[in-house]
Amino acid sequence: MTQDDYIIQAENLHKTYRMGATRVPVLKGVNLAVRPGEFVAIIGASGSGKSTLMHILGALDRPDMGVVRFMGRDLSGFGPGELNRFRNRQVGFVFQFYHLLDELNVMENVYLPTMASTGLLGWLRRRCWARGRATELLVSMGLGERLRHKPYQLSGGERQRVAICRALMNEPAVVLADEPTGNLDSATGNGILEILEKLNRAGQTVVMVTHDDRIAARAGRVITLADGKMI
Amino acid sequence: MYRWLLASRYLLKRRITWFAVLAVMLCVFIVVVVMTVLTGLVRDFTAKNHEFVGDVVVGTESLVGFAYYEGFLERLGQADFVAATSPVVKSYALISPADSDRNIGVEVMGIDLALHCRVTGFAATLHYHAGDWPRAFEPAGAPDLPGCILGIDLALDRDRYGRYNFGPSIPRISLAVTCFPLTARGALALAGTSVATTKTFHYSDTSQSGLARVDSAMIYLPIEPLQAMSGMDGPTKRITAIHVKLADGVKVPVGREKIAALWDRYKAENAQQPQAHLLETVRVQGWKENRRSFIAAMEKEQTMMTALFGLVGITAVFIVFVVFYMIISNKTRDIGVLKSVGVSSLNVVRLFMGFAFCVGAIGSLLGMAGGLLFLRRANQIEGWLFEHFGFQIWDRSLYVIGDIPNQAEPRMLVVIAAMAVLACLAGALIPSGRAARLRPVDTLTVARL
Secondary structure, rough: OHHOOEEEEEEEEEEEEOOOOOEEEEEEEEEHHHHHHHHEEEEEOOOHHHHHHHHHHHHOOOOEEEEEEEEEEEHHHOOOOHHHHHHHHHHHEEOOOOOOOOOHHHHHHHHHHHHHHHHHHHHHHHHHHHHHHHHOOOOOOOOOOOHHHHHHHHHHHHHHHHHHHHHOOOOOOEEEEEOOOOOOOOHHHHHHHHHHHHHHHOOOOOEEOOOOOOHHHHOOEEEEEEEEEEE | OOHHHHHHHHHHHHHHHHHHHHHHHHHHHHHHHHHHHHHHHHHHHHHHHHHOOOEEEOOOOOOEEEOOOOHHHHHHHHHOOEEEEEEEEEEEEEEEEEEOOOOOOEEEEEEHHHHHHOOOOOOHHHHOOOOOOOOOOOOOOOOOEEEEEOOOOOOOOOOOOOOOOOOOOOOOOOEEEEOOOOOOOEEEEEEHHHHHHHEEEEEEEOOOOOOHHHOEEEEEEEEEEEEHHHOOOOOOOOOOEEEEEEEEOOOOHHHHHHHHHHHHHHHHOOOOOOOHHHHHHHHEEEHHHHHHHHHHHHHHHHHHHHHHHHHHHHHHHHHHHHHHHHHHHHHHHHHHHHHOOOOOOHHHHHHHHHHHHHHHHHHHHHHHHHHHOOOOOOOHOOOOOOHHOOOOOOOOOOOOOOOOOOOOHHHHHHHHHHHHHHHHHHHHHHHHHHHHHHHHHHHOHHHHO
């Protein structure tokens, strides 16, 4: 297989954090390759570096050493503007704590990525499309009655579904989900996993981080991270 | 678009934001009220000084005066940029009511009423002859007697409301006016056997120029008798100033320049005259320059107040800084989310600067509205306070100030609002920069929540 066959490829990733005077190595030479349409689960104990890996794959953080390639292009060669466009259009993040903006309603939270990528005039042109797309996503997630609700008026599961809708808003190449069920009860978490499975069946590439073996087993491929290395 | 959406939501949802709006509003309110009152006072005072002297003054500070003025009056009369001229004699005198030993020192101004009223706003300062100024030097019931016009504070007292208690008609009061005549060389001239000349004048009107120094120490006499009493008559008459009104549309600096050029030529032509040395003391000044010593004090006070309110502005900047620092500290997660959906650091700055702009704009609008409303009612409020609590901003029995000036200048309002918005942007700059530097990974990781 060539580099171009992978949607995301990580080679020899190293990352060390400083905690006061102490240096804590988190990633110690991680290699990873994800093909388009795959559902990959990265499993590991707390502190094994899986969230750090996820952030590096999504260009929210930079590795100290190593290379991350997106569709064959090295992310370290991206300028600030390209990185912003990459985060806006190519990846969609789903966080454990949903991270919805309290001041915006459900609909506004979902179309935030589209608003973020357009100026005022661009938004005037695209707002009908954006509202339609956001409504379509929310209805598909069973949130058609919650469009004008504020995040604090939703349950945890509903919030996470809104977060998934936001991640899908700009039709990204990859969805990066960091412990998407970690803050939910098992029934609700199961519902979220079903959504991710359904998305994957429709062709969406999903990379999910979890510490739960049973949840990881729902993915197409499981990668175990321990002590900063792939096992 | 999301920037304005979020900025407006932060503004509406975050209660602490309203403290910043309140701080800006109060600052703008105070600045609008104080600057309007102060600017009004300065504007009023400046306009009264302009009215008092006309547009340009060709004059000397010397009490000896200068000679050969008639020829220059002719030249000015022929100039198309001059509308009217008024020769004036200024001196000092002692006045005492007839049959009294009590006297006070005053400034005395000799004027040709008809000419002076064309050049200055003198006619409008008269009380008894308000609509009949050509007869202002005619005492009541005795038009043939020599009349004098007194500065209003020399003639009357004010009550606590600042009102003068005029009688129904001009009181019959005789005043002995004593001057000290000077020769063309500045020595005391003997007037008969004495060095002083005294003449009796009859109170014919009052003049209220609105200038405290003038109204409390100036009497006005017809020019000829004062020339005689000051030693400025004789074959070569002297005066101390020519007040000039420029033709319509001629700007004061331009008119002053032209008159100065005329004067220089005239002076050169008369250089061989016996009293030519007196012409050297004459200066040609615009009205503002002529009254500079009075106006400058007020303008300096205004400048000082502006500087002090600059400090109030710094306080507003600091309050906005603190509020924004607190808001941004509470919004780090939002910043992380925004960056995770591709918002650039620059746009994070623009978001919070837009937020600061909203705070400044709303605070300015509210402060200005409140300030204008307060100014509109300021005199009524002061009147009510005076009636119920005896409080007055200025003691009207002492100060020559009528109503509180309350006409705000649109340009000043625009400047104040712009400065308030700039102050907010300055206050938000450092916290916004801090927000822009935040790394999303530092705000979104579970361990940091």
